[in-house]
Amino acid sequence: MADERVKYSQNDNLISTTTEDSHITYCNEDFCQVAGYEESELLNKPHNAIRHDDMPKAAFEQLWSYIQSGKSWMGIVKNSCKGSGHYWVSAFVTPIIGKDGKIHEYQSVRTQPDDEQISRASSLYKGLKKGRFQLTDYNG
Numbered sequence: 001m002a003d004e005r006v007k008y009s010q011n012d013n014l015i016s017t018t019t020e021d022s023h024i025t026y027c028n029e030d031f032c033q034v035a036g037y038e039e040s041e042l043l044n045k046p047h048n049a050i051r052h053d054d055m056p057k058a059a060f061e062q063l064w065s066y067i068q069s070g071k072s073w074m075g076i077v078k079n080s081c082k083g084s085g086h087y088w089v090s091a092f093v094t095p096i097i098g099k100d101g102k103i104h105e106y107q108s109v110r111t112q113p114d115d116e117q118i119s120r121a122s123s124l125y126k127g128l129k130k131g132r133f134q135l136t137d138y139n140g
Helices: 029-035 057-068 115-129
Strands: 014-018 024-027 073-080 086-097 103-111
Touching: 014 029, 057 073, 057 086, 057 103, 057 115, 073 115, 086 115
Parallel strands: none
Antiparallel strands: 014 024, 014 103, 073 086, 086 103
């Protein structure tokens, strides 16, 4: 099957939480439905199980740098669906800090990006994967 884009409603919020080492502890129905998984298939699995091969490592290195330092991260991400297909998200990832001041988990809320955002992200990621530039060179 082709790697076709799965579109979803602008009203959908794909939500998940993970442990500090990125194992899924919660995923809502919208997330499961768009990704094509049952909740039981995702719980306790590494979140990168849905990572699409088109995504450059540099994007996730930046994400992890931000959230591990206690800052939130926002960006456009291409994910894989179970079996075949992919979907794009506008992701907002934030650390959840406990009363002890330490990060206990991460929460990601994702929505449907518009076509222009997807086009820009796709071009950026292709350039990153080909080594034409680094993420720090991109001014959006």
